[in-house]
Amino acid sequence: MAFDIETIRKQFPILNTSVNGRQLIYFDNAATTQKPKVMIDTLVDFYSNYNANIHRGIHSLANKATEAYEKTRQLIAQIYKVKPQQIIFTKNDTESINLIIQSLGKQILKNKKSNIVITEVEHHSNIVPWHLLRHEIDFEIRYLEFDENGILETDSLSRVIDRDTQFLSFTWASNTFGLIYDAKKIIRIARQLNPNIIVLVDAAQYVPHSIFDFQEIDADFITFSAHKMCGPTGVGILIGKKNLLEQMQPFLGGGDMIKEVSKYRTTFNDLPYKFEAGTPNIADVIAFGASLRYLLEIGFENIQAYEQELAQYLIDKIQELDFVDIYGTTHDTSRVIKLPILSFNVRGVHAHDVGHLLDEDGIAVRAGHHCTQLIMQKLRIPATVRASLYFYNTKSEIDAFIHSLKKIYDIFK
Ligand SMILES: Cc1ncc(COP(=O)(O)O)c(C=O)c1O
The missing domain is CATH 3.90.1150.10 (Aspartate Aminotransferase, domain 1)
Incomplete structure (x- = not known):
């Protein structure tokens, strides 16, 4: 087009x-973008013509809804070059970040000497969840600073990252300064300093404007929100490395995320469903697919x-x-x-x-x-x-x- x-x-x-x-x-x-008619029409079409719960039904509407929901996941997988199992739908970017911190943070930050590195330009959604975790586990929070122009001082990475740094978690673009940071370079330096570091990239402000290749960036997790890229509210995306997602405990328990429940024990469903407890935001995930197709068409x-x-x-x-x-x-x-x-x-x-x-x-x-x-x-x-x-x-x-x-x-x- x-x-x-x-x-x-x-x-x-x-x-x-x-x-x-x-x-x-x-x-x-x-804060949030406006919505194209094609996305709004997709929402109306879902509720008017094939509204049903997904993954559980054996009837035609349920199958159609499930197919449309999974189609959005497949599209995201195609765009960012990952497997559909690596994509978890949450309710927003904030929940995606909280999921990683609560689930993996708790597992990894057990050693008292542990530290994590975030930056001074982070949105509260990449600061407060770490503070919350510190109510339960003792670890140090270190900051990469920004200079007088709002640019992250990447030369200082070697001062903040050491062998005890378990996580580096940073925003790809600042919602206040409007600057895009060089995520690939930051991750490369971080991995040189500590090959075991886990990297979370908050891409909320980056993805509305650009596509990325998950393998090439070499982050362990990338998170964003649909509503900041012509999509509906209520849909967050978490893309993660499969081995880490497999090792993580679920964030929420309930329907759909289980394999088997006995009186005192539960075994969990496969990826990505292990992290999608309860009825998801079906209509909005489907409509987000329409937003993505629209953006791709514009280019x-x-x-x-x-x-x-x-x-x-x-x-x-x-x-x-x-x-x-x-x-x-x-x-x-x-x-x-x-x-x-x-x-x-x-x-x-x-x-x-x-x-x-x-x-x-x-x-x-x-x-x-x-x-x-x-x-x-x-x-x-x-x-x-x-x-x-x-x-x-x-x-x-x-x-x-x-x-x-x-x-x-x-x-x-
Ligand atoms: C950089 C950044 N991270 C995270 C968020 C949180 O996004 P949401 O409110 O969709 O969870 C925002 C929202 O403005 C943001 O700009």
Whole structure:
């Protein structure tokens, strides 16, 4: 499909909505993306025509639903070059991360000397589960720091990773800075420093824009959420190495994840079902398949090329405003790839006020700490405004956004 922005925009019904009397400008895509009609239609079709529980029925509807559910798993396996058994459906990225930490973390971090390494740019979903585990097990948490541009100091990996480091867990792209980090290089260095290290990559902000090859990246686990890539809410994805998934204890117990239950003992089902207890989010998994097919049809290379253009335009325009402070590098693009995600503050105006005033102009942004309080603490700011764009946004929307920022500054100056 040729990348035709007008055609693409028509495929997202919500983009026609008015907010406060203005045509919606949706710049909150890092929180959740909007949904194409083809995904919405798939949901309606499931509930209208073949709603049934999966894996248990012997009737036609159940078989059709099971087939459609498993088809999404097969598609994910094909895209990221893994086997379907390596893909676990959860309810979101957060649950995928918690599953690994609760299940494997508990098994591995038994030695008191153990440590794990995460980074200062992590979303809370890759910090808090480690804190929770520390209520039960004693281990050290070490941090890879970021520099004044928001870039991870990979040269310091050798200072934080040693023979007692059991896990390295980091985000592939920062939801606050909009920077993509070099996951492959980080993993290569980590494995040189400790060949036994287990690596978890939080790809929540990376996958909406790019495809990866699971083997090539050489992570042990990669996690993400469907809703950040044109999919429905309520579906998380966990991709893992088979040997590790086999060795892990289930995270939740119940129906579908068992082989046999006796009075005092349970044997578990094969992968991936061992980790999918209870009725899963059938409709949304099926609809996520439609989102993925839609994205593939547009082409991730087309999405990236267009987004790079948008990102550059946004940066150029906002840098013309001398009353705006920008966080995360905006100039040295030779060292980093910048997503069309930008954190900033209007000098002298609280981020929440900027957010509210933009909303009055129909522009949806996020204002706050973006679940990255460690970043805010290090930058000594309470909050930022975050404009996060996706492939259906346009340069004229950026112009309207810049115009609103100027108006806001004029009110407060
Ligand atoms: C980098 C990153 N990790 C994890 C998450 C959590 O995703 P979810 O809320 O879908 O579980 C987010 C959400 O914004 C994120 O940006």
